[in-house]
Amino acid sequence: MSETPQPYHIVFLLFDGITQLDFTGPAQFLARIPGAVVHTAATSLKPIETDSGFAIVPNTSLVDCPQADLLCVPGGFGTRDIIQDKEILQFLRDQAAGAQYVTSVCTGSLALGAAGLLQGKRATTHWAYTSLLEKFGAIYEASRVVQDNNIITAGGVTSGIDFALNVIAEIAGQPFAEAVQLGLEYDPDPPFNSGHPKVADPKLVAMLNARAYGDALNVLDDLLDAN
Template sequence: MTDTQKPFHIVFLLFDGITQLDFTGPAQFLARMPGAVVHTAAKRIQPIETDSGFAILPNCSFADCPQADLLCIPGGFGTRDVIADAETLQFIRDQAAGAQYITSVCTGSLALGAAGLLEGKRATSHWAYISLLERFGATHEKARVVKDGNIITAGGVTSGIDFALVVIAEIAGQKFAESVQLGLEYDPHPPFHSGHPDVADPERVALLRERSYDAVLANLAEIIPLRS
């Protein structure tokens, strides 16, 4: 950032049980925008346990976090605690009120919904949890990145990188976004064609739901009321 470059404040919410790639993926890309200043905010400045066996230390608390130009809510198995925590939801609302972009990755969209920010909006989430979006008055749109006004929601985990590039292109232009993509060699060619239920073996999808997601889905559904 040059002396004359206006800072662009990017705030990521951190919480125990976060899926670290939901945060670190888009952060790696967004940090390369002109003027980008990345803030990692949690209730308290103490190590945050990720889903990958290591911790992340936030660089600010809710109390001293600056106003976001872009607010991002990652997901993870800790999303239930976020949805149930009034202080965290109020932080999201307060930051969203002044943000140019309000964004999420994976189940972070459920936290946006719980904060009352998805009413009447098109949105997405991780494929295992999209059924919950309607409980917040949102309409699921089948896409890796969904933009409705200034709200941008990304699907599961790796789609956070795609959302970051969408934002970079909108702010700094497509050519700059392409340069960031090139510099970080984001050229995915996965060894298996199994990255979404639409293309994966149905038996494998069912097994993964049973082993990893059904219990979490039911747990989340317990605290998200049905709409009358």
């Protein structure tokens, strides 16, 4: 008879304006870790408004959240609020002190930075916001997933799945991680070669920056300078 695995506590920070796939992508994979217990923590138990028109209900408050073995901070336009939230930043510092892994997806890395957790660390974030990492003393590395000791940062949105598989391999071994990848049929074959500025049409990159990311980048930049 196989032994029951010890609980492995995975804590995701939730907040209004979250990009839901930053959370749900890695959560789907990390939940397969033997003994995984997933905690979705927020300042209150009210539904969290995502960027996709639906809400997610947290299952614990910050105060009642258990110590994470793996802490993950997703991103989204709501990042501009959490990098100014003293309660959330202290929560991240407290959790990081006892976590095996401290991780982020997309602009969640900016919250780790605001909590003082990226000083001198190699890190990445969504391509539109990489210039902000240096404001936290981080060293930007152009990679989809960057690991510096127990700090793991992933780039934009879908890269959260890649980081999750890397962590699963470290915790449970590569064969187990490969089995998870196969079971969830993670076999990317996008119809277009347009997933990153290094391969996308420069006009498309400029359009996205003008319509979506430029203003958000400026707002975040101003907030960080003000602080």
